[in-house]
Amino acid sequence: xxxxxxxxxxxxxxxxxxxxxEAYRVLRRGGTEFPHSGAYNLHFENGTxxxxxxxxxxxxxxxxxxxxxxxxxxxxxxxxxxEYLKDTSHxxxxxxxxxxxxxxxxxxxxxxxxxxxxxxxxxxxASLDFE
Numbered sequence: 001x002x003x004x005x006x007x008x009x010x011x012x013x014x015x016x017x018x019x020x021x022e023a024y025r026v027l028r029r030g031g032t033e034f035p036h037s038g039a040y041n042l043h044f045e046n047g048t049x050x051x052x053x054x055x056x057x058x059x060x061x062x063x064x065x066x067x068x069x070x071x072x073x074x075x076x077x078x079x080x081x082x083e084y085l086k087d088t089s090h091x092x093x094x095x096x097x098x099x100x101x102x103x104x105x106x107x108x109x110x111x112x113x114x115x116x117x118x119x120x121x122x123x124x125x126a127s128l129d130f131e
Contacts, residue, residue: 035070038125
């Protein structure tokens with residue numbers, strides 16, 4: 001996790017007690033779920049996608065699209081809810097996205113989206129809840 005102080009701060013033991021093992025691995029350890037395995041990959045109901053750790057609204061369903069990449073994809077986040085960090089892991093340069101409220105790892109954002117925004121937020125289902 002980054003050195004940023006987030007509005008919601010809990011110990012790792014508290015996060016482990018509150019989150020499923022998979023959500024903990026993704027949100028608190030920066031893991032990635034297997035492609036095409038997440039509950040929200042092909043989920044297209046109307047509503048809001050929230051951080052699974054702190055319940056902060058992150059994405060509206062109107063901004064979700066079928067990317068074919070294997071993870072839920074959005075072309076726009078709710079303003080002020082996402083933190084953007086440079087990620088140089090795995091021999092490439094990417095932009096990691098985290099919940100700005102609790103610091104939970106969500107996935108990455110790319111500039112190859114097919115909509116007018118040109119943006120593709122590639123998000124782990126394990127980091128999301130849906131309302």
